Every structure is written in C-alpha cells, then in structure tokens.
Amino acid sequence: MNRVQTTKTFLWFILGLASAVGITRFIFGLGATTNLSDATPWGLWIGFDVLSGVSLAAGGFVITALFYVMRREEFHPFVKPAVLTAFLGYVAVVVGLLFDLGLPWNIWHMIIFWNPHSPLFEVGWCVMLYTTVLLLEFSPVPLEEFSRYARIRNFLMKFRFPLILLGIMLSTLHQSSLGSLFLIMPFKLHPLWYSNILPIHFFVSAIALGFMMVIFESLVSHWLYLKDSETDRIARLAKIAVWVLGVYFVLRIGDIALSGELGLIFSGSWEAGLFITEMLVSTILPVIIFSIPKLRYNHRWQWVGSIMVVFGMVFNRINVGGLTMIRATGDIYLPSWMEIVVSMGVVSGAVLVFMFAIEKFHIWEERPRHPEAYPFAPAAFDRASGAWLGSPLMAAGTRYSLAFVFSFAIGFALIPDTKIHSEGAETIPVVRARGGDTLFVDGNFNNYGVTFKHLLHTEITKNEQGCATCHHMNIPLDKNSGCWECHKKMFTPTDIFNHDWHSSAAGAAIPCRVCHPAGQQRRMETAKKCDACHLDLFVQNSPVKADGYMAVAYTDAMHTLCVPCHVKKATELADKPDLGLCPACHNINPPQERLELLKYGRTERSLKPVILPPQKSSN
Amino acid sequence: MSVAILTDITKCIGCLECVAACKKENNLKMDVPREWQKMDGLSAQNWTSILSLPDNHYVRKQCRHCIDPACASACPVGALHKTVEGVVIYDNDKCLGCRYCMMACPYGIPRYDWDQNVPYIRKCIMCYQRLTEGRQPACTEACPKQATIFGDREELLRLAHQRIKEQPDLYINKVWGEHEIGGTSVLYISDIDLGFLAYQPDLGPQALSRTTAPAMNAVPFAFVGMGAVMYGINWVIRRRMNIGKDGNKEGTHE
Numbered sequence: 123m124n125r126v127q128t129t130k131t132f133l134w135f136i137l138g139l140a141s142a143v144g145i146t147r148f149i150f151g152l153g154a155t156t157n158l159s160d161a162t163p164w165g166l167w168i169g170f171d172v173l174s175g176v177s178l179a180a181g182g183f184v185i186t187a188l189f190y191v192m193r194r195e196e197f198h199p200f201v202k203p204a205v206l207t208a209f210l211g212y213v214a215v216v217v218g219l220l221f222d223l224g225l226p227w228n229i230w231h232m233i234i235f236w237n238p239h240s241p242l243f244e245v246g247w248c249v250m251l252y253t254t255v256l257l258l259e260f261s262p263v264p265l266e267e268f269s270r271y272a273r274i275r276n277f278l279m280k281f282r283f284p285l286i287l288l289g290i291m292l293s294t295l296h297q298s299s300l301g302s303l304f305l306i307m308p309f310k311l312h313p314l315w316y317s318n319i320l321p322i323h324f325f326v327s328a329i330a331l332g333f334m335m336v337i338f339e340s341l342v343s344h345w346l347y348l349k350d351s352e353t354d355r356i357a358r359l360a361k362i363a364v365w366v367l368g369v370y371f372v373l374r375i376g377d378i379a380l381s382g383e384l385g386l387i388f389s390g391s392w393e394a395g396l397f398i399t400e401m402l403v404s405t406i407l408p409v410i411i412f413s414i415p416k417l418r419y420n421h422r423w424q425w426v427g428s429i430m431v432v433f434g435m436v437f438n439r440i441n442v443g444g445l446t447m448i449r450a451t452g453d454i455y456l457p458s459w460m461e462i463v464v465s466m467g468v469v470s471g472a473v474l475v476f477m478f479a480i481e482k483f484h485i486w487e488e489r490p491r492h493p494e495a496y497p498f499a500p501a502a503f504d505r506a507s508g509a510w511l512g513s514p515l516m517a518a519g520t521r522y523s524l525a526f527v528f529s530f531a532i533g534f535a536l537i538p539d540t541k542i543h544s545e546g547a548e549t550i551p552v553v554r555a556r557g558g559d560t561l562f563v564d565g566n567f568n569n570y571g572v573t574f575k576h577l578l579h580t581e582i583t584k585n586e587q588g589c590a591t592c593h594h595m596n597i598p599l600d601k602n603s604g605c606w607e608c609h610k611k612m613f614t615p616t617d618i619f620n621h622d623w624h625s626s627a628a629g630a631a632i633p634c635r636v637c638h639p640a641g642q643q644r645r646m647e648t649a650k651k652c653d654a655c656h657l658d659l660f661v662q663n664s665p666v667k668a669d670g671y672m673a674v675a676y677t678d679a680m681h682t683l684c685v686p687c688h689v690k691k692a693t694e695l696a697d698k699p700d701l702g703l704c705p706a707c708h709n710i711n712p713p714q715e716r717l718e719l720l721k722y723g724r725t726e727r728s729l730k731p732v733i734l735p736p737q738k739s740s741n
Numbered sequence: 742m743s744v745a746i747l748t749d750i751t752k753c754i755g756c757l758e759c760v761a762a763c764k765k766e767n768n769l770k771m772d773v774p775r776e777w778q779k780m781d782g783l784s785a786q787n788w789t790s791i792l793s794l795p796d797n798h799y800v801r802k803q804c805r806h807c808i809d810p811a812c813a814s815a816c817p818v819g820a821l822h823k824t825v826e827g828v829v830i831y832d833n834d835k836c837l838g839c840r841y842c843m844m845a846c847p848y849g850i851p852r853y854d855w856d857q858n859v860p861y862i863r864k865c866i867m868c869y870q871r872l873t874e875g876r877q878p879a880c881t882e883a884c885p886k887q888a889t890i891f892g893d894r895e896e897l898l899r900l901a902h903q904r905i906k907e908q909p910d911l912y913i914n915k916v917w918g919e920h921e922i923g924g925t926s927v928l929y930i931s932d933i934d935l936g937f938l939a940y941q942p943d944l945g946p947q948a949l950s951r952t953t954a955p956a957m958n959a960v961p962f963a964f965v966g967m968g969a970v971m972y973g974i975n976w977v978i979r980r981r982m983n984i985g986k987d988g989n990k991e992g993t994h995e
Contacts, residue, residue: 153855159777160784160852163843191975193982224838224853224860228818235818235835241953242841243817244960287971294967295960302956306811306845306949309940321956450940451849453779550774613773675773703756 125346127518130477131525133470138526140467142533143460147221154541155460161453162444166461169443171218171468173300174436175211176249177328181339182208182256183293184332186286188362196355202263202485203343204336206476209256212249214472221464241302248296255289263483298325304442312446314386314397317377320442326370327404327435333363334408334431341425343480347490357419360412360427367412367431371405393446400441404434460537550612552676554604565676566612572680572707587663592683594666598656605680608673619652619671646671743808743827743926744872745894746881747901748801750931751911752888755791755799762883763789766868777855785852785863789880798933801889803880804829804850804865805918806926807948812842812851814950821862827894827926828867836861847922847949848939867926894926901930923948 147155158165185204188194220226232246258278265275278285301324304311317323337356344351378384387394408427417423448454481490552565555574564571583591589602596603610616623629624637636655638644652671653659660668666683673679689702700706763769764787772786781802782790789803810829813821820835821842842862843851854860868878876882881891890897898919905912917935918925921944929935936942 149858151854151856151858151860153775153777153857158855160779160843160855161849163840163853187971191971191978193975193978222839224840225836226838228835228837231818231835231837235820237814237816237819239814239950239953239957240817240841241957242815242839244957246817287968290971291964291968295964298963299956299960302953303841305952305956306815308949308952309847309944310844318952318955703754703758705755 125348126477127521129346130474130518131521133474134522135525135529136463136466136470137474138529138531139463139533140470141526142530143463143537144221144467146534146537147460147464152224155458155537157455157458157461159453159455161451162447162455164444165455166440166457166465167218167222169440169445170436170465171222172215173439173443175215175218176297176300177324177331177435177439178335178432179208179211179215180293180297180328180332181335182211182259182332183290184329185336186259187290190283190286191290196358199352199355199487200336200340200359202260203339203480205256205260206263206479206485207335207339209253209260210472210476212253212256214468215249216253217471218465218468221468241299241305244299245296245303248292248299252289252292252296255285255292259285259289263485264479266484267482293328294325297328298322300324301442307447310447310450311442312393312449313381313383314378314393315442315446317381319373319377323370323373323377326366326373327438330363330366330370331431331435333359333366334428334435337363337424338428338432341421341428343486346477347480349486349490351421353419353421353424356424357415360418360424363431364409364412367405367409371401371409374401374405393449396441396446400434400437402434403430404438405431408434463533549614552606552610552612554606563680565606565680574707587665590661590664591687592666594661594664595659595668596661598659606676609676609679610673611675613675613677615672615674617671618673743894744867744891745806745827745897745926745928746803746867746878746889746891747897747928747930748889749904750798750800750888750929750933750935752886753791753799753801754886754888755793755797756885757791758883758885759801759880759889760787760789760791762879763787763865763868766871766879775856777853779849783850783852785854788863788865794933800929800931800935800938801880802850802938803927804867805848806865806867807922808925809923809948809950811845811847811922811949814953815841815845817841824869826869826872828869828872829864830866830869831862831864833861845949847941847944894928897928901928904930920946922946923951 143155152158156165156167181204185197185200189197189201220229223229232243232250237243259282262275262278262282265271265278298321301320301322304316305318305320308316337359340352340356343349375384378387387397408431411417411423411427411430417427444455479485550566555561555563557576559575559577561574561576562571563574579592580589583589593602595608597607600607608616608618620629624632625634634644637650639648639650642648674682684707685702688706692699692702695701698706767788769786769788772784775784778784781792783802789801792800792802794800806823806827806829808823808827810821810823813819813823813829816822816836817839818835818837820832820837821829822832823829838860840853840862843849843853851862851864853862868876868880871878877891881889884890892900898916901916901919905914905916911932912930913932913934915930917929917931917938918927921939923946929938934942
C-alpha cells in the first residue's frame, strides 16, 4: 500500500464509525450520543465542526482575493485547490451542523422565517449563499471534463470575477459574524476572549488561518501524492500571512490592554494558561518562524509553522465556543467519543471527496497518476505463474469497502447500551429504611429523606385497615415485605416478575401452559395473574391495588401512598393544617456544604440532586 | 399593559404548590434526574422549581420573561418571541434546534428535550394559553401564601417598592428584575441576595440584544464596503497593469 491508499483506508474506517454513530444519533436523539447538557448546550460539533470549520475554509476567499483582486499571478497554482477546499469545508460545516441541530429538517426555516437581529440568522444566510457561490466558482473545473457542458462553463467563466467579489463580501460577513454570535454572552465568556470587537478578531484570524490552510494543504498534497513541493511559493505566501498574524496579535493584546485587563493574562488562572498557550501556538511562534527567511524557506519549518497556526486557531474557536465558559456555567463538558467520531467522520468525508476531485479533475497543473496503481502497480495477470492477481484498482476498492463495513459494525457494537436505553435517567438503587419504631426513609441516601414514625402510624391506622393501609404486597414466603423489596430503584420502575426463573429448569420449571392459556398468543397481557398461584401475594383489604409486573419508582410509591392520606387528614384535623404540604414530612433545609451545588451545573454523578422531585398535584 | 409576576422570597414557604400547578397545567411528565440536568431543578419537564436555601429561604426559579429578551434576539428564525402582553413564548413549528437561545440566556433558563429524537426548547411561557383566556398563570393562582403574585408590571413594581419601604429592615432595598438587562417581567423582592440566579451577580442595565446590535447594524456597511474596497483595489491594479503593458508596447514598438 502506498500513502494514498493507507490514508484512504483510514479515512473510510473513520467514516464507517461515524456513520454508525450518526444513525444512532438520529434514532435516539442528542442526549443518547453526546455529552451536551442544559448547562453546555453547544459542544464539539459547534466549536469544531462549525466555528473552526468555517475558519479553516477561509483559504478560498483569501486566495481568490489575492489572485483575482490583487492580481498576484504567482499564486495561481493555489487557487483551484483552495476553492475546492473551501467548498468542501462549507459542505462539511453544513453536514456537521445537521448532526448538531435538534431539528435538522427545519434548517430551511431560515429562508422564510426572518430574525435579522440574530447573528446566527446572518451566518446561516451567508453560509448558504457562499456555499452556492463556491459551487459556481468551482464547477468550471469538473465541467471541463465534459465537452457537452462547454456552454454552461463559458457562461460561468464570464461571471467569474463578480462571483469572486461576491464570495469575498459574503466571507467578510459571516467570518466576522461567527464572532458576533458570542457578543450576547458577556457574562459567560471569559474577559480575555470577550470583546466588543470579537467579530474583527474572528475575521482577521480567519484571514491568517486561510493563508495557513493553503500552505498546509499544499504540504499535505506534496506528502500524499509525492508532488513537487512549492517551497518558494509557500514562503512568499507565509510572508504575507506574517503581517496578518501581526495585525491579529496587536488587535488581541491591544484590545485587552485598552479594557485594562492585561493583568488577567498573568493571573495564573486556568484561563490565563489557555490564553497564553493559544497566543503562543496560534500567533507568536508562527510569526517568529515565518519572519526568519531561513526558516521560511525551509520545508520542515513550513510544516511546523502552518500546523501551529491551524491548531492554534482551532483552539481559539474552541476556547470561545465554550471552553472558557466553564467558570460561569460550572459545568465541565468533555465530548463523548461519539461526538469526536462524528466530527472526524465529517472531515474524513470531505478529505475523501477532495482526493477524488484531485485525482479526477484538472486541479493541479499536472494530474497525479492513478494512485491506486501508484507507484509500482503489479500486473493484473502474472504470466510466470499463470495466476490472476486481480486488478489493483479493485483490490484498493475492496480494502476501502472492508474498512468501511468493518468499522460500521464496530461502531454499532461500541455504542453503549446504557446511555441509549436509560434515556439519561440515573438508576439509583434504593437504600432500605432504617430504624425501629421510627424509620428514616431515605432511598437515595442523600440526607433529605423523611423521618417516618412507624409506631405512630400503626396506631393511627388501627381503626382502619391496620397494616394493610400501606403494606399491600408480600413477596412469596414473606409475611411483611418492606417497600424497598419491590420498589428497588429511586426514580425508575423495577421489573419484579422474574420470567426466566419461573420457566427455567434450574428455577421453578413451570411449563408454559400453566400461565399462558392454550390457543392464545403467549403475551404478558393474556397470561395468568400472579395471585392465581401465589395466593397470599396481595394483602387482603389493602386499599393499595398493585397490578402489572412493574413496581413504580420508590419516590412515586412513597408519594402516591402518603400524600393523598395526608391531604385528607389535613382537612379533617384542625390543629394540623400543614399536614398535606411537603415540609410536614421532608426537612427541606439542606446542609450548608451542599449549597454550592444549588447554584449551577451538574457536578459529579455521585452527588444526587438536592431538589426534591416535584409531585403531581395532590388533589 | 405588560403582565408580570412578583415573587416575595420572605413569604414563600417552599410548599411546591406552584410547581405542581405548573406541571398539571402544562401536562408535564414526572421528572427523574438526568445526567444532562442542572442542579437547580429546572428541566424540560419542570418549568419552575423551588431552590431551598438555608434558614427557610425558598427561591422560585422560572423564566424571567425579559423586557428585551436575549433568547428572542438570538433565535435565527424567531421561534421565541415577546408577545404584546410581555410573555416570551416559543413556537415549536419554527424552531430548528440550534440552542443559541440556551447559550444566550443570562439566567440559563431554557431547557432541552435531550432524550427525544424530535426535541424542543422547554421553558416557562407564563401559561400563555391561560392569559389569552383572561386568567392568571397556574403557579400564582396555586400559591397559598400569595408569595408569588400576578399583575401589571408597573403596579407590581409599585407594590414591591411599597413593601420594601414598609419593612426596610426585612428586605434588601432592591427589586430584582427592575432594571437589570433592560428589566424583566418576573420580579423578586427578598431578604437574601438573589445574584446567584444569573451567571453574574450584577448584570448591569444594558439589554443583551444591544451587545450584538452594533455588529448586526454594521453588516450591510461591511458587505458593501468590502465589495467597494476590493473592486477599488482591483481597478487600480488593473489600471496600473494596463499602463505598464501600454508602456511596454510603446517601448518595444517596432
């Protein structure tokens, strides 16, 4: 395998994983696949796919401006690949966005429902228009292959300059408006990133990143297709990029200095560390590298410098997109592996299409020889042995398909069942009530339980149904089962019928017909009820009627049992009017140390919610 | 008339009647703790909640129905909007699920149906269906202690200031929601500081939609300006090149 084939196999592998996760995301929703939460509604898919994706695709408008507007003819070889990268980048952004949107089939709503106050509305429109413009800018290249479309191609070529001008204008708007998105969050975004000229930061950094992406992409093509390297041309481009990066640096630091927050950089906080790292990687070090002519003309340093800017600027977008909001939201978000895989898959898809286009269309001066047969393709038929070796092209295709199918299956196998089927509910096992005459009922053991005077309640209910008032069911061979023996989980129902045990030879070994009548479908609904065999399962005279095979959640069981009676008593007893209200049983005052939790954010999962789950209306 | 809710923290006994009434009125399901929820009790199935603070302080949390709401300003399709009554309501059919409103809200109120594959934004809509029928919201109707009351915003503000004036020792001299971020339609008076309800204790008087307004107003100018600058540069460069070409021609004239 050569480099191209290895890369393509890898990309198809990622794409397979991403497809499996993508399908899961649309079937089960965002909660089942992502780690997004109410405190962090925007995660990796916005921070990387959209914010970074759009900036990474800035090369298109930067190079067209340089070549068509500034007439820098020496950059001609960069133009077609840059426009293609930009087009694929924008398509990738839209595809990534479809995964992130809750209702992606409504994405066209932006066309008819207008809210011109919203920066996102503006971004949406510009991305739509610019993707169309990029398609029109690029389509002469594939149309060149088909002589019958020559008329369309000529028509498009006639309007090339206005299209390119429109593309630059649209890019200016949405590259900056992505920054405007965050102007509305002054309380969340850290002051080192928040600024009134955030749109300008975004625009200038996008231009710098555009240059670097063109350089990066040229270097990657050189590595991948063993193409002649364009060291001199890259160096000339880098020289311009240094100026842009310099402007960006002055803007960022000057802006912070003007608002008098320069001290924050050296405050030693976590955000300060992020800021210093970001500025070093994205701006300061690359400027140093590309300012020194010796390094600028060095192939290796070109790699280092461009990768630094690319990573640094993506880091900047992620910082703005949520990483520096952690202090305000109190919610630590780490993307789930499924989010990462989908992001990687979208990029992989774009790269595969890019490689396809490079191989099929006239994008470079010299088209790469067919990489599947490159560099030393074996003959399909080996004359010496008489063996049929198979076409190398087919062999490569088989390998890619295998990688895709294999990873698609792996993806489905890896998706965690618990996350998908629990609907995000926490399964908390119930801790049995402790005590004697007075029980402390606290199912999830968080000290917010109820002090239940058992003795008092036996006396109160003496004249009514006695114990049967509450104890409605005994598990077989038991005389007074406690609540927790069936209601085993705090907030989720428990299945209390063990079918396997009843039917299996190792268990009760009861034949099917005992419970399932002959001639009927064997279903839960048609089966014999439990108390047909377990005669003393249900307590006689108990007002609580349990039916079905599912025991309701512990909280539900407790509240539906206690509250109606308490409410009734509250009206009867003149001296206890508050008997029907929550504080009658619950001591809602939380200990001091849990107060911090009240403010914001979910914290560690072991810490249970402080707020009591509200109940259905008691009357 | 602009409607509002005034919640008096000193009167609330934390009975959760408002929460129960809200659930009943809006047909909300039983809630269980989910890993994506915040600890404040609000969720897609809980549009209002009671925060229990020490010394029997109970703070009801709900959508603040800002006068100039950040969420409505942020929504790209206008699915959230402020009605003439002063309520911020949500339109299921317009929403595309970008969750920008959740990012924009300074109080962190809107919640999402994370467990659904057709998810919507969920938050208090001040029982808009009841308001149109001329009734008050379910929560204020259910409150047994008149701790949270419904009425005209101006009148409630007057009432709030009157209460503070009558018992200056009890209350902190501030009506939460009167001025901050352009004012909200859900007001609080309290004997404890309520700064924790927002992402920052002091939000300032400027409405959040004003932060994006300068950038959005500059959009047409940036668009036309960039086009003009680019065309101008191109025109100059083309002219120079033509002159250069002519000069060459003259120079190399046979």
